[in-house]
Amino acid sequence: MDALMLSRLQFAAATFFHFIFVPLTLGLSILIAIMETKFVRTGDEEYRRMAKFWGKIFIINFAVGVVTGITLEFQFGTNWSRYSRYVGDIFGSILAIEATLAFFLESTFLAVWIFGWKRLSPKLHCLCIWLVAFASNLSALWILMANAWMQHPVGYTLRNGRAELTDFLAVVTQPFGFQIFFHTLSGAYILAGFFVMGVSAYHLLRKQHVAFFSKSLRMGLVFALIFSLAELVQGHIHGSEVAKIQPAKLAAMEALWDTQAGAPQTLFLIPDEKNERNLVEFGKIPGALSMLAYHSPTATVKGLKDFPKEERPPVALTFIAFRVMVGLGFFFALVTVIAWFKRKTLESSPRFLKLLLYSIPLPYIALQAGWIVTEVGRQPWIVYGLMKTKDAVSPIAVSQVGTTLAAFILAYSALGAVAFYLVAKHVRRGPEPAAAAARGEG
Amino acid sequence: MLETIWFLLWGILWAVYFMLDGFDLGLGTLMPVVAKTEIERRLVYRIMGPFWDGNEVWLITAGGVTFAAFPTTYAVMFSGLYSALMLILFALIIRGVSFAFREEVNNPRWKAVWDTCLVIGSFLPALLLGVAFANIFHGLPIDQDGIFQGTLFTLLNPYGLAGGILFVLLFLVHGVLWLAVKSTGELHDRAAKLAPKLWAALLAMAVLFLLATRRATFLYDNYMANPLLFLILAVTVLALVMIRVFIQKGAWWRAWFASCATIVGTTLFGVVGLYPKLLPSSLNPAYSLTISNSSSSPLTLKIMLAVALTFVPIVIAYQVWVHHLFRHKTGEEDLEHEEGY
Numbered sequence: 001m002d003a004l005m006l007s008r009l010q011f012a013a014a015t016f017f018h019f020i021f022v023p024l025t026l027g028l029s030i031l032i033a034i035m036e037t038k039f040v041r042t043g044d045e046e047y048r049r050m051a052k053f054w055g056k057i058f059i060i061n062f063a064v065g066v067v068t069g070i071t072l073e074f075q076f077g078t079n080w081s082r083y084s085r086y087v088g089d090i091f092g093s094i095l096a097i098e099a100t101l102a103f104f105l106e107s108t109f110l111a112v113w114i115f116g117w118k119r120l121s122p123k124l125h126c127l128c129i130w131l132v133a134f135a136s137n138l139s140a141l142w143i144l145m146a147n148a149w150m151q152h153p154v155g156y157t158l159r160n161g162r163a164e165l166t167d168f169l170a171v172v173t174q175p176f177g178f179q180i181f182f183h184t185l186s187g188a189y190i191l192a193g194f195f196v197m198g199v200s201a202y203h204l205l206r207k208q209h210v211a212f213f214s215k216s217l218r219m220g221l222v223f224a225l226i227f228s229l230a231e232l233v234q235g236h237i238h239g240s241e242v243a244k245i246q247p248a249k250l251a252a253m254e255a256l257w258d259t260q261a262g263a264p265q266t267l268f269l270i271p272d273e274k275n276e277r278n279l280v281e282f283g284k285i286p287g288a289l290s291m292l293a294y295h296s297p298t299a300t301v302k303g304l305k306d307f308p309k310e311e312r313p314p315v316a317l318t319f320i321a322f323r324v325m326v327g328l329g330f331f332f333a334l335v336t337v338i339a340w341f342k343r344k345t346l347e348s349s350p351r352f353l354k355l356l357l358y359s360i361p362l363p364y365i366a367l368q369a370g371w372i373v374t375e376v377g378r379q380p381w382i383v384y385g386l387m388k389t390k391d392a393v394s395p396i397a398v399s400q401v402g403t404t405l406a407a408f409i410l411a412y413s414a415l416g417a418v419a420f421y422l423v424a425k426h427v428r429r430g431p432e433p434a435a436a437a438a439r440g441e442g
Numbered sequence: 443m444l445e446t447i448w449f450l451l452w453g454i455l456w457a458v459y460f461m462l463d464g465f466d467l468g469l470g471t472l473m474p475v476v477a478k479t480e481i482e483r484r485l486v487y488r489i490m491g492p493f494w495d496g497n498e499v500w501l502i503t504a505g506g507v508t509f510a511a512f513p514t515t516y517a518v519m520f521s522g523l524y525s526a527l528m529l530i531l532f533a534l535i536i537r538g539v540s541f542a543f544r545e546e547v548n549n550p551r552w553k554a555v556w557d558t559c560l561v562i563g564s565f566l567p568a569l570l571l572g573v574a575f576a577n578i579f580h581g582l583p584i585d586q587d588g589i590f591q592g593t594l595f596t597l598l599n600p601y602g603l604a605g606g607i608l609f610v611l612l613f614l615v616h617g618v619l620w621l622a623v624k625s626t627g628e629l630h631d632r633a634a635k636l637a638p639k640l641w642a643a644l645l646a647m648a649v650l651f652l653l654a655t656r657r658a659t660f661l662y663d664n665y666m667a668n669p670l671l672f673l674i675l676a677v678t679v680l681a682l683v684m685i686r687v688f689i690q691k692g693a694w695w696r697a698w699f700a701s702c703a704t705i706v707g708t709t710l711f712g713v714v715g716l717y718p719k720l721l722p723s724s725l726n727p728a729y730s731l732t733i734s735n736s737s738s739s740p741l742t743l744k745i746m747l748a749v750a751l752t753f754v755p756i757v758i759a760y761q762v763w764v765h766h767l768f769r770h771k772t773g774e775e776d777l778e779h780e781e782g783y
Contacts, residue, residue: 063542066495067535073505077520078527084520085588088513089738093746096506099499100749104757108496108764115492119767162513164739394521395589404528411532415539422546 004393006401007079010408014075015375016368017412018068021061021419023367026140026185027192028058029133031219036126045434050216051129053431054196055113057423062110064419068412079401083382083392086162090155090171091146098142106135140188141181148177150383151374152245163386176245179238180374186231187370190332191363193224197339198360199427201353204346209430214347217356221343225336232333235326236292243293243301246384248311249377251304252318254289263289263301271315276305313379321372328366335359444743445733448511449720451750453713455507457706459500460571460612464705465698466494468617470537470564471610473557476621476632480550483557484777487541489624492768494541496761498534510746514588514736515720522582522590526574526597530567537563568613569606573597576605579659579712581724584731591725601658608651611644612705615685619698626773637689637697648682648708660722661715671714678707 032051039047073095076084084092112120113128120128155170156163165171200217203209243250250256255271255278256263267283287297294301304312335355339346346352382389469476469490477483509516520527540556540563547553580601583591618640622633652675655661665671681703688697716722720736723729737743 059542060546063539066498067538070498070502070534071531073502073509074520074527074531077505077509077516078524079521081517081521081588084509085514085517088509088516089742092506092509092511092513092516093738093742096503096510096746097749099503099506100753100757103502104496104499104761107499108757108761111492111495112764112767115768159739165742165745168741168745394517394524395587396521396524400524404524407528407532411535415535418539418543422543425546 001398001402003396003398003401004390006398006405007393007396008389010079010401010405011072011075012375013405013408013412014068014071015371017416018065018072019367019371020364020416021065021068022140023188023191023363024061024195025058025065026136026188027190027223028054028061028195029129029136030189031192031196031223032058033126033129033133034219036129040122040126046212046215049431049434050212053212053426054216055129056426059110059114060419060422060426064415066107068415071408079394079396080382080392081394083387086387086392087149087383089162089164090149090153093165094142094146094149094172098139098146102135102139102142106132106139109135137185140185144181144184145172145174145177147374148174148180151180151378152176153383153386163383176241179234179241182234183231183238184367184370186227186234187363187367189227190224190231191367193220193222193227193336194332194356194359194363196220197224197356198358201356202427203430205350205353205357210347212431217346218343221336221339224332225340228329228332228336231329235329240293240295246378247302248304248307249313249318249373250293251302251307252313252315252377253322253373254301255315255319256289256301256303257305259300259303259306261290261300262287262298263293265289265292269319271319273315311380313377318373318377321369321376325366325369325373328362328369332363332366444740444747445737446718447747448507448737448743449713449717449733451747452504452507452511452720453710455500455504456575456713457709459497459504460609460709461616461702461705462497462500463494464568464613464616465620466490466497466617467564467568468610468613468615469621470560470617471568472614472617472621472636473561473564476618476629476636480553481774481777482629483553484545485625485629485772485774486621487544487560488776489621489772491541492764495538496764498538501534507746507750511738511743512720512731512733512736513738515731518584518588518590518731518736519578519582519721522584522592523574523577523597524590525594526570530570533563533566533570535563537567565610568610572606572609573602575609575709575712577602578721579605579655579661579716581659581722581730583725584721584723584729585725586729588729588731601654604647604651604654608644608647608708611640611647612701612708615640615644616698616701616705619685619689619694619701622694623698624772626771634689634692634694638686641686641689645682645686655715659715661712664715664717674707674711674714678704678711681707 032054035047035054036051038044039051076091109128109131113125113132116125116128149171152174153163154174155165155167157166158164197217197220200213200220203213204217239250242253254265255269257276257278264284264286265288266278266281267285269281270279272279289301290299291297293299304315339352339356342349342352378384380388380390382392469486473483473486477486505516508519536559540559544553544556574597577597577599580599583596585591615637618633618637622630622637625633665675681700684700685697685704688694688700718733719730720733721731738746
């Protein structure tokens with residue numbers, strides 16, 4: 001393997017790992033903020049215990065998210081120096097703005113929240129977690145705007161052998177960026193909602209802390225329901241945007257080889273990249289792909305064969321990841337809608353509670369699959385249409401990248417195992433007893 | 443002009459990062475020396491707790507600004523310093539999580555693991571950042587294509603190592619003073635006793651480094667050309683001396699502020715000497731990266747300047763507020779609180 005492949009694997013591993021921990025923090029921070037707001041408004045001590053219980057999980061996830069995020073920022077320079085030089089004028093400034101506007105706010109006020117229970121008035125303390133929630137989501141906005149620019153570069157001109165900024169507003173307000181933002185954020189909120197529901201279900205199944213976790217479950221459910229449904233609509237809009245600006249990605253998502261009018265959606269197929277065809281195909285819905293992509297059953301959808309071979313993304317991976325994401329998306333909507341109708345009897349329905357418990361990993365899988373579609377589907381480009389990934393890598397030695405990749409995998413596996421162990425331990429222990437919390441010793 | 447402003451801002455951001463993270467990197471390194479009991483160790487963590495993460499964001503910002511304002515420098519510097527930077531990153535990873543993980547399991551061996559992570563994770567970045575910056579002052583073997591012709595061991599030359607040791611000592615003094623400011627009782631006494639010793643070592647190293655800089659770098663050229671600039675060096679040396687004066691008086695806050703000035707001064711001394719280069723090439727001066735051949739477009743620099751001038755003061759304001767909020771000394775009663783990780 002060469003430095004390019006190793007660097008790609010390293011970046012993929014680092015992003016994958018980072019994105020296990022970050023989505024939960026995006027949604028959970030909001031839920032914790034709502035819990036603490038309810039405490040401030042009603043004085044009900046239980047909401048404070050809820051904020052503290054879920055807060056601990058947030059802190060563990062945040063810690064891993066932060067340390068793995070720094071690595072990502074620095075890897076653009078260490079492993080992708082040609083990319084950095086080519087796009088730093090635009091991409092670098094977005095990252096710098098993210099740190100200045102959002103990450104300072106998030107890190108500083110999280111520390112105040114953690115250490116300030118006694119030193120701040122309840123209102124001010126509650127404001128801190130709102131600031132953390134706001135800042136983490138703002139941070140996501142900037143990062144995803146930076147990613148959107150790699151998907152669909154705008155507001156630049158090619159000058160001095162690189163992409164230079166010509167229109168800052170075009171870069172930071174591009175509609176496709178907001179599509180990615182809402183799509184990713186809804187996914188993160190679904191994940192947080194399912195996480196809270198699943199953990200609550202764990203205790204409700206054991207009839208422990210019933211009032212505490214019934215309330216938590218309800219909040220997680222409302223959150224997951226809203227965003228599961230929103231994601232169905234938004235995901236569709238997002239998909240048709242992809243069709244317009246990244247037709248090769250769309251063709252790979254659907255494993256569509258031949259350009260055709262009235263392209264069908266195939267429910268099941270096995271792509272055969274070598275021979276540019278699909279091995280098995282069944283469940284064709286005529287015109288459905290044209291309809292979904294261009295809102296007309298007769299519209300022409302460009303197939304993979306109409307792209308030069310060296311400009312096609314890996315088909316099988318993109319295709320499978322897309323199917324997994326969409327399938328799970330429908331599953332989330334179904335589960336949350338059923339749960340909503342059963343909401344009065346959920347606590348006494350062990351089968352459904354078990355379903356919720358075992359569903360915890362699913363949004364994680366869906367989100368990772370989504371990233372695979374986004375990033376693998378963009379290949380061979382690092383910046384769509386502008387720069388290929390193979391031209392972006394640093395002039396570094398294979399041995400260097402090989403060593404750090406191995407170190408990353410080792411360190412991240414250990415870190416992941418420890419974080420999982422700590423969250424599981426905390427979840428199993430459950431919230432502090434009400435009396436202790438009231439005395440202020442948690 | 444814009445490039446020069448950004449060059450200065452770039453230097454200042456790194457200086458502020460060293461000044462802020464310096465005290466918790468230093469204190470983290472010193473932990474096993476100053477904290478003898480479990481309670482004392484918890485106190486040391488507690489003393490860094492509300493600040494370390496906010497401090498580390500300055501590193502991300504300094505890195506981000508290098509990327510945004512001088513993308514070519516960012517690309518060449520970060521890929522050239524690959525192994526050193528990766529070591530710093532791994533160190534910061536194990537260090538960052540140790541704050542959140544240590545208190546989660548009540549088992550001495552578990553805690554010992556994270557204490558080790560804290561010490562290594564604090565010491566290595568202090569050392570390697572010093573090594574990296576000394577090498578930047580000295581120049582890296584960069585060819586005409588911006589490709590680094592060396593290895594990690596190229597960086598570990600005598601001058602680079604001297605820079606590393608200087609940084610470690612700067613941060614150790616900074617950290618021990620912070621501990622003296624924030625603690626009471628035995629912990630405070632131990633810090634107070636250690637401070638003058640560390641200071642003496644720092645003084646010796648600083649003199650050595652200044653002399654070595656004359657031999658190993660071109661930093662003094664700017665100073666000779668414009669002797670007024672020697673004021674920076676004078677203020678830095680004065681601040682270094684004042685640390686000792688304030689230690690003698692037991693004026694710990696003042697000693698800590700003098701230490702802040704020493705760290706900022708040391709960084710700026712190097713940065714001003716570098717100007718207009720960001721990364722000198724040791725192979726051929728013509729291959730050096732400067733503010734004119736590695737900066738972003740004027741439009742980006744202007745926008746970034748507006749962002750920085752608006753938001754960095756806001757960041758400073760709320761971080762100062764946080765220091766004010768947690769200005770008290772930390773004692774055992776704080777550990778009884780529910781506050782904490």
